[in-house]
Amino acid sequence: MNELQERILKDGQALGNGILKVDSFVNHQVDPHLMDTCGRDFAKRFANVGATKILTAEISGIAPALTTALHMGLPVVYARKTKPITMPDQVYLTLAPSHTKGRMVELIVSPEYLANDEKVLIIDDFLASGQTILGLARLAEAAGSKVVGIGALIEKIFEGGRDALASLGVPIESIACIKSLDDGKIEFVE
């Protein structure tokens, strides 16, 4: 069992309806040491995919994407959910359903920072239905970049995201892969 899995068992909470609360070390309060360990792990797992840039979505993807980027020596771009005034008028924009907000959210990347021929490694906190990550992949493709790998801290395998992403044909890695959250009990895939 790795450090993230141990922490999930210790401090994670299965709230019902497939919701795993990890607000004390990932989503609201962040444990920087744990994020660094996970970033090092991703850097090792994706050492040979030839990535030139890391792509994530604000907000909760930023911490694991940043520590992965640190260990790989790559820049990280986080897709914005609202367009800041500093962004040009012409952008890459896609819609993805948000679990926590219960509606569609925009994912926006400036063409300034996602160029043609970039090799993109997508890192996020959760892989659940895979819809946010598919949205990021659409942004990368729109920019003429190629997705070369997908990493998530926590995968909820029962939500089918891995199947939804299969057509991308890239390696998908999760550090803690959860089989079930039924009856408040957290079970990992062996």
Next chain:
Amino acid sequence: MNELQERILKDGQALGNGILKVDSFVNHQVDPHLMDTCGRDFAKRFANVGATKILTAEISGIAPALTTALHMGLPVVYARKTKPITMPDQVYLTLAPSHTKGRMVELIVSPEYLANDEKVLIIDDFLASGQTILGLARLAEAAGSKVVGIGALIEKIFEGGRDALASLGVPIESIACIKSLDDGKIEFVE
């Protein structure tokens, strides 16, 4: 001249109306090495304030707060701007004006992660009018915590934030302190 100042001169853009665009290394694309250098710098500057927790605001504060937290060995809490479903009903909430959104935004922290007697170091990307940081300080005070220091990557001294925060009576550190952005020219305080 430090690494952040050099990078601002090289890649920052003064867009007029006091707006400094640093989207290529801080606000949309992030340079993890630069963030790590700044985090190490903050850790050194605030080594003796006795901080027990780092507090920032989503979104752009997360990267510098995380690297500072890494170098100080402290947890970091980022105030949310929308309340996720995993947060309890009873929260600390305050309003602060958002520059980029042109309206008031909520800053929300769960009482689970900001406790009585915590010594809080606030880290953010920008210190401009100081209103976001004042909002974070109000959250800390509401929780019975004490603010012990304030750090910003970039200070726009002409917006008066340092004066607005003076009543907190804590050390305020910025890594790049900007005197003027007039006529598209970036000038630092000596």
